[in-house]
Amino acid sequence: MNDKNKIITGLVIFFLVVLFPFWFNLIFGTPGASTAPEAELTEKAKEAENCVEETQYMRAEHMQLLDQWRDTVVRDGKRLYMAEDGGKYDPSLSNTCMDCHSNKVEFCDRCHNYASVAPYCWDCHTYPEETE
């Protein structure tokens, strides 16, 4: 049948689509993308050693904690967070988190950008001037 050319063309197009990640990274990719960027800690954060909870817990669950904080503050008006180890904190992104992690670009954005996560924190919150 003379449809063979059409079928092969279709197959080639399909393969181009399926192989998208390979040629995209080859042409447009940033080199060394298989090593993740490290979140940078400020001096103050390094001194504190621990965040409000254990580092491992914060790494995995920080978004849920922030979500909880927002609801307890905005909906319930409770401005006190009791950590697992008994520490008391003001559940506030701008005042508590950003007090130590004042470097949004190096701390928040690096991993978020790498994982293509676009948190909507900043729809409402303002952040300290982003410095280059």
Added chain:
Amino acid sequence: MNAAYLYSLVTVVVLGLIAYAGVEAAGLDVLFGVIIPYLAFIIFLVGFANKIIDWSKSAVPFKIPTTMGQQKSLAWIKQNKIDSPYTTGQVVIRMLLEILLFRSLFKNTRTGFGAGRRISYKWVIWLWLFALLFHYSFLVVVIRHLRFFTEPVPFFVSFLERIDGMLQILLPNIFLSGFALLAGALLLLVRRVFLPKLAYISRPADYFPLFLIIGIAVTGLMMRYLSKVDVIRIKELTMGLATLQPSIPEGGISGLFYVHLFFVSILVAYIPFSKIMHMGGIFLSPTRNLANNSRAKRHENPWNYPVKTHTYEEYEEDFRDKMKEAGIPVEKE
């Protein structure tokens, strides 16, 4: 009939356990994280091409479009251009509607007895709805996964994530497509299990891919919303795969991720040998992709052997003299 889906379910569960134990207990990270995914992808590419080329060689002896409307006829009879296409353009429109909107599922009817024991045909669109939900959410999920395989992440992936997560429920933000995919797959499964006529014609080859996809969806949702795997490490692994510099990131990744990856690998490798090949086959279905124009255009049957003919002109050439002698009229003097 229960055996058909029980076997498939058990197979999928066992496969999941193999991957989990293989990584968590035996430390086979490289096997399940690098070798099997690459192998599966190669099997997919080669198998897919092989199947399509094989199909492209098969003969189409007759023009057999299934039509559901008036074919092109006299000028004052209105042709149904989509359901009985005459030109290639009309065929393309018909194919696009079929592939993008599943039009033939939309026209599904169920035969039964209506009032007074008279036969009736009821319009049933559930399969069409479930199929649309399932296929499109699956497409969105697949495109969204490009965020793990590209750096920088292309705009259309981020854009899709924005739309998919527009409800801004919970954190991590709920992506609707993941749940829609699970719901769609479950509905397609429930349909096969509970409708007696469908259960009767369903084989393990029908259930296995469904259970596999349900397994993929469940492990995927678990990783995002419940057990919280380390996404950054996972992206290091997947970027290694996509840039052909595979490595297992330091610190290791939860076994749940490897179960997910193993399920996907098996599904991908299984595609060329399974009913999922309908993704390529739909383009090659002669009942859809041929124009209904056999009265105007001769469809050459490739099976026809060259027939030896002897036309009247040749006959006359051979016997002209004798014919003249006998007084038989000839066309050429």
